Amino acid sequence: MDKINKLRDIWDSISKVVNEQIDLSQKELINRYMDVFHFGEYFYVIFNTRTTEMEYVSPNVENIFSYTPDDFYLQVVMNNIHPEDLPYYYHYEQSAVRFFSGLEGDLFFKYKFAYDYRLKTREGSYKRVQQQIVPIYYFPKGGVRTLGIFTDLTHLNITGVPKLSFIGMQGAPSYYNVHQNDEFMQSLNVFSKKEQEILGFVVQGLTSEAIAQKVERSIHTIRNHRKHILEKSGCENVQELLVKAVREGWV
Structure with missing residues (x-):
């Protein structure tokens, strides 16, 4: 539980000033965001930081990590992150809270953040996944409900320390390689x-x-x-x- 409590301490700082919410059903939310995540096999979850519970886990988790949806929850994730990547996991979650807390109100739902790390399968081997998080509901008393997409990156043979980026949607600017800087530096568009x-x-x-x-x-x-x-x-x-x-x- 120490690992969960450390995350609770981080998530306690999530902004309580969001007045507008995304008024869409779960199916509509998936349809809106899922089309940008197809560079590998993936599954998605709906996660509640107030209860630290995964309210929904899509069935494809079994194809990637051999867990059933009912057996995949936060404590399983925390217990199976590669020990070398765990400090980055905490740091990037803390960075995300700081980033979103500094946004203007009209930008709260125009960003996702993403970082990669190694996660152990039920059989004991490690796979590198990218975790992409989209806030979909802010609770009036603090905390947030998120859409989280776990994409298997193992086939890309990625090595090195995990990387964090904040990706702007609907025309919002992006912030890449945040882990390399102490401050959030807006990134220029690389491509047309x-x-x-x-x-x-x-x-x-x-x-x-x-x-x-x-x-x-x-x-x-x-x-x-x-x-x-x-x-x-x-x-x-x-x-x-x-x-x-x-x-x-x-x-």
Whole structure:
């Protein structure tokens, strides 16, 4: 319980000044946000920081971690985070509370935050997951209900310390690699709007031909976009681009 109590202490500082809420059903919330998370196998949860309970866990958790939805809860997560990654987990949750507490009221629902870490499966092996969190309801007396998406990144062979980013939605600016700074530094847009769209399709594994059909552009145009995306990202190949795009919150 010490690990849970440490998180409770962090979440006790969640803002109590949010007056407007997202008035959508769970199905509508999933439909709104889920289309941006398809770069690996994933499952999602609805989590309540006031009760520290997962109010819903999608069935695909069993395919990734071999836990049934009923057997996957916060204490299981905390007990199975890689010991080297646990300090980052606490620090990034604390950073998220600080970040959201500093937002203007109209921005509370325009951000998600994401960080990766290693989590042990029921069989005992570690998988690297990215955890993306979208606040969907702030309780008047403090605390928040969130949509959390756990995406399996193991196939990307990511190594190194976990990374944290705050990704702006609906036109809000983003803050990448927050773990490298003491302050939240707004990030410049790396890609044009069209390049961002193409990058999303690349991360999903679509070929240039499939992307061309999807956006109704010539294959030559799509290949040019992909070339420019690689140049702007500083990556030498698509695999390196996938890793960087996922970890730095470009998608």
